[in-house]
Amino acid sequence: MHDHEVEVRIASKEIPSDERIERMSRLYKVFGDPTRLRVLMLLSSGRLCVKAICELLEMSQSAVSHQLKNLKDNRLVGCERSGKEVFYFLLDDHVGKIISQGREHVEEE
Amino acid sequence: MHDHEVEVRIASKEIPSDERIERMSRLYKVFGDPTRLRVLMLLSSGRLCVKAICELLEMSQSAVSHQLKNLKDNRLVGCERSGKEVFYFLLDDHVGKIISQGREHVEEE
DNA sequence: CTAATATATGAATAAATAATCATATGAAGA
DNA sequence: TCTTCATATGATTATTTATTCATATATTAG
Numbered sequence: 001m002h003d004h005e006v007e008v009r010i011a012s013k014e015i016p017s018d019e020r021i022e023r024m025s026r027l028y029k030v031f032g033d034p035t036r037l038r039v040l041m042l043l044s045s046g047r048l049c050v051k052a053i054c055e056l057l058e059m060s061q062s063a064v065s066h067q068l069k070n071l072k073d074n075r076l077v078g079c080e081r082s083g084k085e086v087f088y089f090l091l092d093d094h095v096g097k098i099i100s101q102g103r104e105h106v107e108e109e
Numbered sequence: 110m111h112d113h114e115v116e117v118r119i120a121s122k123e124i125p126s127d128e129r130i131e132r133m134s135r136l137y138k139v140f141g142d143p144t145r146l147r148v149l150m151l152l153s154s155g156r157l158c159v160k161a162i163c164e165l166l167e168m169s170q171s172a173v174s175h176q177l178k179n180l181k182d183n184r185l186v187g188c189e190r191s192g193k194e195v196f197y198f199l200l201d202d203h204v205g206k207i208i209s210q211g212r213e214h215v216e217e218e
Numbered sequence: 219c220t221a222a223t224a225t226a227t228g229a230a231t232a233a234a235t236a237a238t239c240a241t242a243t244g245a246a247g248a
Numbered sequence: 249t250c251t252t253c254a255t256a257t258g259a260t261t262a263t264t265t266a267t268t269c270a271t272a273t274a275t276t277a278g
Contacts, residue, residue: 015150015165016212021143023215029141034134041124050225063267065226084224084275094214101210103125105203106132159255172237174256193245193254
């Protein structure tokens with residue numbers, strides 16, 4: 001028996017299921033794009049309509065809408081129509097926490 | 110003046126610099142791949158050599174080494190040679206925290 | 219109803235990326 | 249030295265993905 005086999009057994013106790021890993025990495029992937037991250041940060045200060053987000057990020061309406069769809073599909077944001085506008089808002093409390101953790105990490109360097 | 114312009118000013122207070130956003134999203138992107146996430150989880154239980162990681166993940170040595178390089182380039186893991194083997198270990202305290210936050214989010218569904 | 223404004227969305231494209239294959243490097247033992 | 253085991257790495261390929269463009273849908277004003 002070799003050293004690494006011992007360690008394999010020790011480590012393997014803690015590995016989450018494939019499906020859970022899939023979900024987690026999908027979540028992180030959402031945060032892994034600068035545009036989506038910026039959107040999430042904007043929305044952490046309050047709800048915004050699409051046009052406002054476009055102006056703040058200086059990005060095309062189409063690009064922003066596509067990313068908002070991604071965020072919505074991943075259940076990180078919700079939206080509500082009000083007249084011609086559609087307002088987006090954060091859905092999950094963890095979003096803010098995850099962002100601050102990442103921010104801390106980045107500060108450290 | 111329209112509603113969204115008001116909200117723009119409110120929200121824009123909190124937007125981090127482009128460079129910081131870039132860094133943060135790059136960090137999340139690392140977590141956004143199932144293989145890398147698995148590796149990080151394994152290493153959170155202790156240091157492992159490459160071969161052990163390959164066996165635990167049932168993945169080719171090449172694929173694992175490429176991802177380890179990614180993790181090392183992003184300063185999330187360090188490594189140390191010991192004879193023929195190279196042992197990898199987590200570098201950053203935040204890694205564990207970020208993972209548990211993501212795990213919590215996923216549990217909720 | 220028509221025009222104007224806000225948003226959504228499908229198709230196309232360019233860029234990023236994860237795995238594989240082949241091969242190189244490095245250490246240890248015969 | 250020659251071989252073997254462990255790891256690293258460049259090139260290639262298939263897939264994913266972010267943006268753009270064109271267009272569709274929805275709401276309100278006139």
